[in-house]
Amino acid sequence: MPTSRELLARVKDQITEIDGDEAESRLGQALVLDVREPDEYEQGAIPGALHLPRGHLEGQVEGKVPDKSQPVIVHCASGFRSAFAAKTLQDLGYQDVVNLSGGFNRWKDEGRPWSVPKTLSPEQRNRYQRHLLLPEVGDTGQQKLLESKMLLLGAGGLGSPAALYLAAAGVGTIGVIDMDVVDASNLQRQILHNMDRVGERKVDSAKKTLTALNPDVDVATYDVRLGADNVLDVIDGYDVIVDGTDNFPTRYLVNDASLVKRIPVVHGSIFRFEGQATVFAPYDGPCYRCMIPEPPPPEMAPSCAEAGVLGVLPGIVGSIQAMEAIKLVLGLGDPLVGRLLAYDALEETFRTFKVNRDPSCPACGPEAGEIVIAEYDELCMPHPVQAPPA
Numbered sequence: 001m002p003t004s005r006e007l008l009a010r011v012k013d014q015i016t017e018i019d020g021d022e023a024e025s026r027l028g029q030a031l032v033l034d035v036r037e038p039d040e041y042e043q044g045a046i047p048g049a050l051h052l053p054r055g056h057l058e059g060q061v062e063g064k065v066p067d068k069s070q071p072v073i074v075h076c077a078s079g080f081r082s083a084f085a086a087k088t089l090q091d092l093g094y095q096d097v098v099n100l101s102g103g104f105n106r107w108k109d110e111g112r113p114w115s116v117p118k119t120l121s122p123e124q125r126n127r128y129q130r131h132l133l134l135p136e137v138g139d140t141g142q143q144k145l146l147e148s149k150m151l152l153l154g155a156g157g158l159g160s161p162a163a164l165y166l167a168a169a170g171v172g173t174i175g176v177i178d179m180d181v182v183d184a185s186n187l188q189r190q191i192l193h194n195m196d197r198v199g200e201r202k203v204d205s206a207k208k209t210l211t212a213l214n215p216d217v218d219v220a221t222y223d224v225r226l227g228a229d230n231v232l233d234v235i236d237g238y239d240v241i242v243d244g245t246d247n248f249p250t251r252y253l254v255n256d257a258s259l260v261k262r263i264p265v266v267h268g269s270i271f272r273f274e275g276q277a278t279v280f281a282p283y284d285g286p287c288y289r290c291m292i293p294e295p296p297p298p299e300m301a302p303s304c305a306e307a308g309v310l311g312v313l314p315g316i317v318g319s320i321q322a323m324e325a326i327k328l329v330l331g332l333g334d335p336l337v338g339r340l341l342a343y344d345a346l347e348e349t350f351r352t353f354k355v356n357r358d359p360s361c362p363a364c365g366p367e368a369g370e371i372v373i374a375e376y377d378e379l380c381m382p383h384p385v386q387a388p389p390a
Contacts, residue, residue: 008083015086017101020110023073030071030096033061035085036104038119040077044108045117051139054081057088063135068094075100075107118143124216128170141330142170146216148329151175151238153226153254155206157314158244158268158321160192165322166242167210167217171329174210175238177222178202189311226250228373231257240325241265244318248295249376255280255288256371259364264328266336268321270309273345275317278336278355279324283364285337290358313345 002010018026032049034041041051052060054076065072072094076082079102086099100107108114120128120139124146131137131145150171152159155178166174180202182193197205203221210219222234235241235257243265245251251267258265258280265280267288280287320341327335340353359365 008080011083011087012099015083015090016098017079017083018073018098019101020107020112023075023098023100023107024112026071026073030073031065033065033072033074033085034076034104035074035082036076040104041117042119043116044104044114046075046104046107047113047115049075051117054085057085058092060135061089062092064138065094068092069096070094071096071098073098073100075103077103077105079103079106124170127214127216131169136332137330144329145170145326146172148240149173149175149238150240150242150325150329151177151235152242152244153250154178154244154246155190155192155202156180156186156244156246157189157270157309158318159206159242160190161315161318162242162244162268162322162325163192163206163210164213165319166325167214167219169322169326170214170216171326172216173218173220175220175222175234176203176206177224177226177234178206179223179225189309189314191315226253228253228375232260232373235261235263238263240328242321242325243267244321248292251288252295252376253373256363256373258282259287260371260373266321266324266328268317270314270317272308273310273313275313275343275345276340277317277320277324277343278340279328281328281335281337286355286357287361287364289363290361291340291355293358293361310345313343316343316345 032046034045034049034051035054035057037053045051050064052064072089074082074086074089074097079099082103083099086097089097120142125132128142131142132139148171150166152163152174155163155176163174163176182197182200182202182205184198186193187195192209193202193205201223203223207219207221210217224230226234231253241254241258241263243251243254254265259282262282264282267280268277269275324335327333338355340355342351342353357364362368363371
């Protein structure tokens with residue numbers, strides 16, 4: 001029976017090995033695959049490496065590395081386990097696989113770049129276990145969520161379900177802006193709040209709910225009116241804006257500010273039994289002004305307070321907004337950029353409409369001038385009715 005050294009020699013005859021100089025020259029072009037155990041990885045790793053323990057390789061690698069033509073540099077601590085891992089990858093059909101000679105230990109001894117990676121605690125691994133099982137999310141994606149910052153415009157009907165699901169998903173920082181107080185009439189749909197919080201500031205109620213749901217989440221509250229004087233400062237530093245506002249002046253204000261800061265906006269709106277959602281990705285897709293150049297007359301756009309809304313409807317649309325925000329952060333799937341998703345609760349149907357960028361858009365068009373952040377209340381106010389001539 002062959003010894004382990006003899007087995008290693010046989011395997012090395014069937015794979016390609018490279019030294020640290022060549023491996024370092026390939027960083028950025030090739031995927032570095034670290035097949036060490038979790039406790040080894042936590043003590044230090046090559047920056048950007050994908051960690052997949054040798055024992056999980058056959059069962060998970062095709063989900064985590066679907067492109068079998070992608071160049072892969074495999075390493076372990078010394079180059080022993082990774083040699084067998086490289087042979088396994090070749091047997092699975094990966095076309096460009098090399099083993100790092102000497103492994104991470106030699107890499108580190110030669111003074112090459114390495115760092116202590118951020119890792120999930122045992123409690124976090126348990127909390128986010130269902131995410132970690134998804135190859136499209138995994139440890140790397142969960143770390144992205146924990147490091148992400150999302151701003152919710154409104155802690156009402158749309159903001160409530162969006163906030164709950166984003167907090168549950170482990171979004172590290174959630175900003176909530178709202179200057180209203182909790183009223184009993186809100187509770188039919190605004191599930192962030194409860195009867196004990198009636199009369200309390202909505203942002204304070206939201207923070208209590210979200211931090212109780214997930215202590216990993218830092219909730220930043222803004223008990224202010226969003227206006228031209230503060231919008232750029234409020235949204236600065238956030239990765240995604242989740243827009244649950246219910247009036248045109250604020251939507252135009254947020255649109256212009258998001259273009260200046262180049263922050264994507266996940267837009268949602270509801271009315272009676274219908275809802276809409278889309279994503280405005282600055283300069284990659286249409287903006288809000290491309291879709292609605294001018295607000296409709298006030299009598300054509302009554303608010304939910306005037307026309308009513310079925311309580312579960314914002315739960316559906318707000319959940320879609322949360323999904324789109326997470327997709328943007330993780331780079332998953334096909335976000336609703338350039339597409340308007342329309343939902344009809346009575347028919348229980350979804351329809352998708354194409355929305356194109358407007359080449360003459362005064363905000364994001366190629367000939368658009370400098371964006372001026374201004375108030376738009378007058379633009380959306382009803383015109384005074386003139387008395388007929390005597």
